[in-house]
Amino acid sequence: NSPQTDKINQARVASLRTFYADNRCLSGDIRADAMRLGSKTNTQEVAAMKRSAISISRNPSRRAKRPYIGILSEQEQRAMNTVQHDEATQPAFAALVGLDWSDEKHDICLLAEGASKPETSVIAGTPEAIQDWIQLLQKRFGNRPVAICLEQSRGPLIYALMNYAFITLYAINPVQSAKYRETFAPSGAKDDPVDAGLLLDLLRRHRAQLTPWKPDDVQTRTIRGLSEERRHAVDMRTKCIQKLTARLKMYFPQALDWFADDLASPMACDFLLHWSTVAEVKKAKSATLRAFFHAHNCRSEALIAQRLDAIAKAVPLTEDPGIVTPAILTVQTLARVIRDLSSAVTKFDQQLAGVFASHPDAPIFNSFPGAGNVMAPRLSAAFGSDRQRWPDAGALQSFSGIAPVTERSGKSTWIHRRWKCPKFYLQTFFEYAQYSIPYSVWAGAFYRQEIAKGKRRNAVIRALAFKWMRIQMACWQQRVPYDESRYLQSLIQRGAPLAKLIQT
Known part of the structure; x- marks a missing residue:
């Protein structure tokens, strides 16, 4: 096969890679000294796949007769980009740390640069103990960057760590961490030191797919x-x-x-x-x-x-x-x-x-119809101050739970709203869409049109919020206030179906 075929297969295999223990299979009773997880290389896995009678097919319901060579899906393209990613572009850290926190103590698994075996330790959950540990890290690694992976995006521990410039935080969703743990412990066994080791392993092996957590500015x-x-x-x-x-x-x-x-x-x-x-x-x-x-x-x-x-x-x-x-x-x-x-x-x-009143984005969010003194600050807080955080409206729509979730298995397809999402974000965009109906011409027309079709009220408001978020994202990225008359004119010029209702 051609090198291009190998790259495609490598990308697909990378997204489905299974890790194995070096010496023994990881059972439900995972121990900290068994966290040195090995893996086959992409080349080895592709070679094994070529020898197998089963090949990867783009249609899961059919058996492919040969490896599919064609246009990559968006997910496969991302996987391929990951495979081709140059490790030199990743930031160099003096140490990688997995930190499993609790109210009384914090379990730590640290892998220093060049070390082959991680170090484990436990510190108390007091502010004094946390500060002493941070100062020890700073002194030991000469103020060089240190990456810390933990299951928290807010709370006392991350508030204590976010103020140090040499620390880069990777905040992991607890569900994501739990699923990663279940990969090696399907029995459901759990232990704090092991969880710290898993967080370190997740950071070490999949750092290219993780996004560093950066706090918004103080005002936001x-x-x-x-x-x-x-x-x-x-x-x-x-x-x-x-x-x-x-x-x-x-x-x-x-x-x-x-x-x-x-x-x-x-x-x-x-x-x-x-x-x-x-x-x-x-x-x-x-x-x-x-x-x-x-x-x-x-x-x-x-x-x-x-x-x-x-x-x-x-x-x-x-x-x-x-x-x-x-x-x-x-x-x-x-x-x-x-x-x-x-x-x-x-x-x-x-x-x-x-x-x-003094926030730089206040004129933007105050310009949205029906925002008022309550919803305008909430919208500003939801978008944040870092304009690199959301690459497009779709990222925020998925994160907030406004975008629907599609589940496919065999011939069945199920589309439903996202249940596991930040409730405050979901409430903010849903409630704003609801408040905008009396104040926005097109929003009111869209709502009445969808209700007349027999759709449920909450589903219609979520669809309206989906539309509003695209508009709000464009205004926020371009730093321009919303202009209702301008948007209505664009609907008419595009010949949008909604324009007919507005003109009548």
Whole structure:
């Protein structure tokens, strides 16, 4: 066969390479001294494949009569590029480190440059122990670059390591690491020292396929942190409101009618703290209740009169102490928590507005219809500050879970949404697409068109988010704000099917 054929076969074999132990097969009880995993070379594997009666076929359901020679798929092309990759282009590290972290201790497997056997050690999980170990690395290797592979992209350990210029971090998805472990331990056996060795082996053998983790700038990380914590506070408040609603239905359902517009408002929370039962509120004078509503900026005399009349006619659902007494304490506790969380959300909004106002990408994300003061910072945090991180919109669409996942096996094909993805990213793009519908002409037209076809609402919003992400990626990469009129004009000029709906 020609050299080109060998290269193609090498690329295909490289993507399916199976590693073997030097002296014995790795069983479920993997030991640290068995982590020197050998492998056949590409040439040996291709030669074995040529001797085999089975050849690689582009169609898995058919047996190929000869090695396929033709146009490489995108995945095969990437594999071929990996095979042809020049090792000299890889950064030279003084040491490679696999680090398996936990709350109390960190297991370390270190392979120094030129060494044939890795070194294992364990350090405590305290900040002092981590700093001492980092200083020891820095002194031992003379401030030369050191690569560390660990199962974390955020958390206390990576926060401690990210501030050192001589350390290059490779953050591995825990699922990716678990699958790599299962390759050698199908029984499910797991041990921290072995996991550190596997991370080192993954970094040593597959570094060309791994991307170094680079933190965003301080301003972007601050925006991301504030946005995520704000979302957590909102979620906590929502759960508390649901619990409060359930408790009030047990003995005081009238309060739900009186404050149906916003049970999380300071007025509703303060009312329940003052008067937690029908009997208590009926004892209050009309002047007292009227003054309470005025103090909480309720100026509608008609609404106040309606509430006072409802209070006068209210009848307790139950007066059983076994139900009412514990429910009162629960309602008062939840009311305080909801009030504090609402105040915290307001403070998060103020902090976000101040930090995001000076962000260089603020004009870009503020230009998207419906982004507002909440979604614009979240979009900025999702894209980040490193414009080399996402080579195209497809990378971010897949990472966030907006792009669908295709599973094929034999004659069956299943397309579904991605389940294992960063939830905050998925929520950000999904919710923005939802908010954009009333504010963007084409987004609203697309939504109504797809709903009219009988598609499910969530599927339509994900499809809309998919479209928005391509537009947002182009604006972000080119550093230009979004122009709705310009985009609508481009749809009309291209003769896009959506343009007909916009023009009608």
